[in-house]
Amino acid sequence: MxxxxxxxxxxxxxxxxxxxxxxxxxxxxxxxxxxxxxxxxxxxxxxxxxxxxxxxxxxxxxxxxxxxxxxxxxxxxxxxxxxxxxxxxxxxxxxxxxxxxxxxxxxxxxxxxxxxxxxxxxxxxxxxxxxxxxxxxxxxxxxxxxxxxxxxxxxxxxxxxxxxxxxxxxxxxxxxxxxSSRVKMVAIDVPDYADVDLTTAERIVCVGRGIGDEASIDIARDLATILGAEIAGSRPVVDNGWLPKLRQVGKSGQKVKPKLYLALGVSGAPEHLEGMSHADLIIAVNTDPKAPIFNVAHYGATCDLFDLVASLSDRLQASPGR
Structure with missing residues (x-):
């Protein structure tokens, strides 16, 4: 063959x-x-x-x-x-x-x-x-x-x-x-990743549509700060204007391979999985047990992400050796 x-x-x-x-x-x-x-x-x-x-x-x-x-x-x-x-x-x-x-x-x-x-x-x-x-x-x-x-x-x-x-x-x-092609390339517009280069981040906390709204990202941002991680988003989050394009993970964003990838409310469309599926450790939180993100996650939780993030933040802050 x-x-x-x-x-x-x-x-x-x-x-x-x-x-x-x-x-x-x-x-x-x-x-x-x-x-x-x-x-x-x-x-x-x-x-x-x-x-x-x-x-x-x-x-x-x-x-x-x-x-x-x-x-x-x-x-x-x-x-x-x-x-x-x-x-x-x-x-x-x-x-x-x-x-x-x-x-x-x-x-x-x-x-x-x-x-x-x-x-x-x-x-x-x-x-x-x-x-x-x-x-x-x-x-x-x-x-x-x-x-x-x-x-x-x-x-x-x-x-x-x-x-x-x-x-x-x-x-x-x-x-x-x-x-001779009828389709001609006019220009290539590539974002400047100098300020936010997710490809070099060792820890990433990524929020998806399940975060609900822009204000709710603050709880994930606080967790990222505790973990020493970068905050990122899936395409729906970026399309809604809740996070800048530079923080998008996926086919049309940045492709990352951190040591830790914490996905909060991310369903896991193929375009998103392309950008993060090779992370060393993937932890997914989603209320939908059939969410595709669980097909690549090493650990998963089907619970309310806000309850989990609040509890996890408290535990991490109380643990001096985190």
Whole structure:
């Protein structure tokens, strides 16, 4: 079986989930199978130096573009699929991947399964576990090959980084496809994280929609101060204006890996889990026992977060050796 693991880059770096896509393919590869990493972006050299877990690398080098629009990426990937004739294409659940996976499935006629958490091989088909209804339901599906799977970042560990054998790297110019695309990149607007860099925080207290309102965040902020932690929020909290964008964790915010991640009233949508699921210790508090956050939490409590936070704050303040 031949598998194409799609990877992505922005500016001069590769996205961290790229190594996860390669590992996802490698996890079901048997003897004689081939894992081909497909990369499109400005960081083709970085991909060649990192994707050694793949058997080969096909790199569409976009030296003149910081970001490749989904339309151009899909076109480049379609050409690669036509040349390689793979049995399986793994696409990351990303801003680009949402469009790319659907494009490839529609044009090839292959089945597409999205929000994939687990993949197991079963002869000529795959047993796949995927999320539904924002992660509240896990569906077990049998997928016949060839197929396209859109994999949730964080569902697989990263493959060990290392260089690809130079003889196994095929590189070509992506700029003609980008320049002929109907979608043009105008600008990239990246927030300045100088004042609040959650990626370096060892402890984070994150509040979700369950906190209720902006004023109620103060109780979580007080707990964060006691713990020596940074306060953060899920996207609904930031969209409501209760916390600034710089404190958002998730796909469209910051991706963090603290030693402690305390989630208060966070339901755990796939976009949020992508940004924090690799934390060393995750403690979740939510009144909904079926909240997806509990699928990644090491410890959980289904109780009123205000009662728990008040009690925990009192205990911590009374304990001199915290």
């Amino acid at each position: 031949k598998m194409i693991a799609c990877t992505e880059g922005r500016s001069d770096r590769v996205e961290a989930f790229s190594l996860e896509m390669i590992n996802a393919a490698r996890s079901i590869a048997a003897a004689g199978d081939e894992v081909v990493a497909f990369f499109a972006g400005q960081a083709a050299k970085a991909a060649a130096s990192s994707f050694g877990a793949a058997d080969r690398l096909i790199a569409a080098d976009a030296a003149g573009s910081d970001l490749i629009p989904a339309e151009a990426y899909a076109r480049l990937l379609r050409d690669t699929i036509a040349a390689e004739q793979p049995d399986l294409v793994l696409v990351p659940y990303s801003a680009n991947g949402l469009d790319v996976a659907a494009d490839i499935a529609a044009r090839t006629g292959w089945p597409l399964l999205s929000y994939v958490n687990e993949i197991k091989r079963d002869g000529e088909s795959l047993n796949v576990v995927a999320q539904m209804y924002g992660g509240k339901v896990l569906a077990e599906c049998v997928v016949k090959l060839p197929a396209v799977l859109m994999v949730n970042p964080g569902a697989f560990e990263e493959a060990m980084p290392g260089p690809v054998d130079a003889a196994k790297v095929q590189q070509f110019d992506a700029m003609p496809a980008i320049e």
